[in-house]
């Protein structure tokens with residue numbers, strides 16, 4: 637048994653005596669040089685609610701708390717992680733596998749945009765090809781000594797997210813939502829899917845929850861009152877954070893400076909994850 641054993645054979649490639657394998661599952665083995673302790677999927681019911689922002693913020697926050705962190709951008713048709721971290725170089729290989737790119741503060745990142753010649757090229761691929769690419773990000777990328785690997789999941793509950801859930805050993809999911817959605821329905825769908833896939837729900841992040849006036853500090857519910865507290869209570873889920881609408885957030889993502897954002901709203905995240 638490896639001295640780094642975390643008792644989770646699905647995220648380890650060691651062929652040790654204590655290896656337990658379920659022959660019926662579809663899980664892919666990670667690259668043999670990878671060592672990932674925890675895989676966390678970030679999901680949303682629909683596009684544009686801030687799933688990529690929350691993935692980036694969770695990674696930045698845990699990196700600041702002293703953990704080794706990676707982001708696997710599984711949102712192949714809408715990859716926005718490299719841009720928000722300001723990464724323009726391309727990923728390289730070393731003869732054994734593909735190496736993730738490192739952000740300024742050391743977050744390891746793999747995304748389709750780090751492989752495309754021109755990152756404005758659209759990915760016009762069928763579902764199985766997209767799902768196959770995500771699998772390769774797990775099996776052929778060397779994730780070396782990662783404490784937390786955050787997966788920016790493809791949106792929705794279709795073929796691609798299903799394959800990702802079945803092939804990458806996700807330890808838990810974070811659900812991102814926003815008040816203008818039909819929160820209870822969207823969260824309920826995510827909860828049911830997680831139950832079907834047997835994946836624990838770590839908690840919910842409500843993005844674009846309110847706007848704080850910079851002049852008078854008053855909070856305005858731009859999208860109306862949300863039902864998130866009741867929904868969380870009825871499913872016994874934790875609310876990890878409520879994030880404001882803040883032009884600084886959009887500007888930081890656009891300028892590749894997500895690593896400079898304030899993480900105080902994710903205060904106790906290290907204990908929750």
Ligand SMILES: Nc1ncnc2c1ncn2[C@@H]1O[C@H](COP(=O)(O)OP(=O)(O)OP(=O)(O)O)[C@@H](O)[C@H]1O
Pocket residue numbers: 680682683684685686687688689690711714716791843844879880881882883884885886887889890
């Ligand atoms: N709280 C916020 N305040 C201001 N801007 C925000 C906030 N959250 C997200 N944005 C901006 O909204 C846009 C969409 O966010 P993001 O890319 O994170 O959404 P997404 O759910 O990942 O979208 P998709 O599903 O299309 O990939 C980005 O430009 C981002 O900077």
